Amino acid sequence: MSKTYEQINEKIRSGKAVVYTAEEVIDLVKKKGAEKAAEEVDVVTTGTFGAMCSSGAFVNFGHASPPIRMTDIRLNDVMVDGGLAAVDTYIGATATIPGEKGGYGGAHLIEDLIAHKKIHLHAWGPGTDCYVRKDIDTWISIDDINDAYIYNPRNCYQNYGVATNTSDRTIYTYMGKLLPRVKNATYSSAGQLSPLLNDPHLETIGMGTKIFLGGGEGYVTWPGTQYKTNVEEVNGVPVAGSRTLALIGDMKQMDAKFVRGLDITGYGISLAIGVGIPIPVLNKDIIQRCAISDEEIFADMVDYSQPTDRPPMARYSYSQLRSGKVEYQGKTVRTSSLSSYSGARKVASILKDWIEHKEFTLNQPVMTFPKDVKLNKLQERGC
């Protein structure tokens, strides 16, 4: 049995497509087997809603009269990039107010823009023959700027390590607050709902795949930064951070409920964004892989009190992690998720709803992503 993208889209357009979320499909495949399930189901929707610092947004303010070439740009006092054209900027998610470590930053700006809040723009430029003006002080909103689109160089991490702390003091990391002496552990993947754990070798996900991004429609544009493939697999999925995706989406379509600024104590600012990717059931192998459950997906725990070299300490399944506690060397370690499972579930079910209501069809990728990638280390050398 096999289906094509066109056949699936035809069913979507006629309102007859059968769509399951990556959670719902687990029981179906268990009950009916992959062969039968693949005949019945056309699309499986996935979802994730977690933090990713490698996020940001391109914005074009429009020209004022007289015009200015902005080189030093503040939005609600947050310093954003002044290295593009006259009135373009990139709001990096982790950008901060100069002199401050956290509090309010680029990710909050992105959330506030999407929430249609007024944003204070204060910018300066050198003054040139073609852009005579040297400063501007005004208020903007997403409704009156020309362009605003999220471009995340890295998202949807395919699995991620579990963090703990063996030292004697509480440490504050991008993996959250880690109590001393392995008292707790944090993890971040949506597990059985996570996009890249349901299509682990990116058979259907590539450049041009249409997705749910922050409540609107977006696209996969490129392999994400730090994309790598040489990671140990168990049950066909990696046990540590592996593949990633670069994503794009129009902020004017988005909903601030799915795009949240995070102020992570002791670390800084990050952005949580809801991402949902549809997986076309082209054959029974694809649905078999979508049927993977939290019991079958594992992640290694590592010690974040070590500044470098973090060898795996233990390996847990996501169902163990989600139970609220795991065992380590005979001791109970309490666990916290750092990404929202209920949010991931909402994303997958909204995407399912869009497809069932003929509002969203599937794109065949125009380019598939690399199969064999290793990461380079940063070398420190004289020349």
Place this chain on the structure above:
Amino acid sequence: MERKLKIEFEESNVQDSVAYILVSEFDLKPNVLKAEISGDGSGVMILSLVGDEEKLTAAENRLREAGFVVCLTKHITRDDSLCWHCGACESICPAYCFASDKDTREIVLDSSKCIACGACVNACAVHALKLDL
């Protein structure tokens, strides 16, 4: 029943044993959840008290007569319009106030268990948790 009290004291009564009064005169079972004394001898103590309702009320009055400022403690509050149900708070709370609901998978807060330690406040990246003592 259990009642959590915030007891403020000053230099004039910092030497008094509140716990002894509560045990010997009212047969209550006190548990100190938090206590702070500043350099000027004033301070605040948060007690969990278990005992008869009548005795709890009588004990509160007795402490007020002895010059202590007594009120019911506040506990952690959550702004549900901000919470995105990640779960970062869950493993931080020593009193197990937070748990993931089995059906909705949302993080449920049971503030009756709260011991007002405040450990969760800076674990929340969306500033949804507040503790005003």
